[in-house]
Amino acid sequence: MNVGIGLPIGDPVTLLTWAQRADAGPFSTLGMLDRLVYDNPEPLVALGVLAGATSRIRVQTEVLLAPLRDTALLAKQAATLDRMTGGRLSLGLGIGGRDDDHQVAGVDPRTRGRRLDGQMEVMRRLWSGESYGDGVGPIGPEPARPGGPEVLFGGFKPAAIERVARWGDGFIAAAAPSWAGGLFDTARRFWKEHGRDGEPRLVAQVNVALGPDDVVHDARTHIHAYYTFTGMADRMVAGMLTTPAEIREAIAAFADLGADEVMLYCYGIDPNQVDRLADVL
Template sequence: MNVGIGLPIGDPATLLDWARRADAGPFSTLGLLDRLVFDNPEPLIALAVLAGATSRVRVQTEVLLAPLRDTALLAKQAATLDRMTGGRLVLGLGIGGREDDHQVAGVPVSSRGRRLDEQLTVMRRIWAGEPYGDEVGPIGPAPGRPGGPEVLFGGFKPVALERVARCGDGFLAAAPPSWAGGLFDTVRTFWKEYGRDGEPRIVAQVNAALGPQDVVDDARARMHAYYTFTGMADRMVAGMLTTPSEIRDAIAAFTDLGADEVMLYCYGLDPAQVDRLADVL
């Protein structure tokens, strides 16, 4: 089982420390979430900096809100980062659910799913080196991974799970083991219905904080502030894993469900959490 670190968003200046510790440890991936109207770092820029400070770990958007972005520019940015990291970029994509994010970007919420589907078609064509259109030439550079970076989709509704099989490489599941298994099964069923070879890559995500009580309290407060808009922040914060045994049990449960990787998502700022989580593994 691969285990990655989901990076905190409260202070971008601390992320180099987090990244270097993770790169020196047993972790497989660094993940970073995306929002527009929030006090978080822009993920592609931040991950580019972190990729330059590391040599081994993958860098993963988790998830990048693609409909908020210009399609051709996003394709070029992703290809550049993938090329310069030797294929270490994993592009986790989603549609987002915040009205204010879409308002600022000038993208209607009602069309975000359809826009994402259209974006993937265009980006795949760009990454393959094909012309953008009849009168517009190719957009380089070529990505490090032939055909473009690995694309994972997040989401919970059937249309999002079907998208994984139709045009993705795998699934990002921000759900506890108790109900993630049903999501995994649905994704795998769609995968077979579309005649895809092999299996979709399954990446699970759990929220975790390890350390003294002030570290745990900080993580809970920051996570609550981030998810206040959902109206379910209390319930979500209550599910945060705060002991080594809870974390080990979650990893074991996701292993039993056939996940390929578990991302331990941190909201507290203390970078020593990386070392504590490494000790758990």
Template sequence: MHVGLGLPITDPITLPDWARRAEAGPFTTLGLLDRLVYDNPEPLVTLAVLAGATTRIRLQTEVLLPPLRETALLAKQAATLDLLSSGRLVLGVGVGGREDDHVAAGTDLRTRGRRMDDQLAVMRRLWSGEPYGAGAGPIGPAPARDGGPEVLIGGFRPPALERVARWGDGFLNAAPVSWAGGLFDFVRTSWKEHGRDGSPRLVAQVCAALGPDPVIEEARAAMGAYYANSGQADYMLAGMRTTPASIREAIAQFADLGADEVMLYCWGRDPGQVDRLADLL
């Protein structure tokens, strides 16, 4: 079982420290969320900085919202980051659901699913070196990984889960253990029905905070603020793991379901959590 770290968003200046500590420990991946109308660092820019601060750890968007972005430019940005990080980019993507993000981006919330399907098809083509289309040729640079960076697709409903088999390399699960088994089974079945070889990579997310009470209180406040207008704040906060035993339990439960990696998503700013989480692993 691989274990990665989801990075906090409230103090971007500290993130290179988080990245270096994580790379010195047992962690395999650094993850960073995406919003537009929120006080968070832009993930591709930030992960590019963290790529320069590290040498081996994977760099994952968790999840990037392609419908808010122009497709050809996003394909070029992702390929560039994958190339300059020696193939370490993992592009986790999802449609998002915050109306204000789409207002600010000038995009249509109602068509975001269809838009992302079209975007994934175009990006796959471009990463393979094909021309953009009529009047426009290929868009470089070529990514380090043949066919483009690894793509994980997040979501909860059947249309989102089916995208894994159509466009992705794996599934990024943000649901609790009690839901995850059914989602994993759907993704595996869809993968076979679409004639895909091998198995989808399954990555789970667990919200965690480890340390003295002020660290946990700060993490809960940051997470509560992020989900404040979603109608899910209390539910999400109830799932935060705050003791070594409960974090180990969550990792073991996802391992039993067949997850390949668990991302411990941290909301508190204290980088000492990296070392404490490393110790419990």
């Protein structure tokens, strides 16, 4: 099973160090969260910079809030990053849950699911070299991966998970092993019901902080601020893993559930965590 690193969003300047250390280590992927009304780097721009500073490691959005973006431009951006990285992009997509993000993007949150479905229909067509429609297009460049970059979907409700089988290649579960197992089973069930060959790729996320007390405190502060809007910030802080034993146990539990990859999400900005997590592995 692969293990990746979810990058902290607290200080974009440190991310080159994070990426280069992870690229030299045992990690499979660099992941990045997405918000619009927040003090975080824009993920496609940031991952493009990090991909150019690395040679091996994959880059993955977890999850990019596609309904906030123009469809044709998003298709072009993703195809460009996929092509220029030699197919190292995994495009994790979701609808988002913050009203302020949708407000500033001019998107009605009540239509975000339908909008994402429509976006996927257009993007899949564009990535295959077809016209945009009404005699317009095609829109390049051609992605490195035929048919477009790998697409993963995050979510918890059945409608969101079914999107994996209709449009995607895999599922991202931001949940503890006790909850993720049921989500994985739902993704597999929809996959079979839609007649898809093989199995969906299954990615798990777990929040971690590894280091001295100041590193853990920094991580707790950042994760609390990020999840304040949910009303469950204290719960998210309490669920963060802070010891090697806890992290190893979680990785093993996700492996037992059949996860293909576990993303260790870091909210504290100390890049020495990369080396500590490598030692855990």
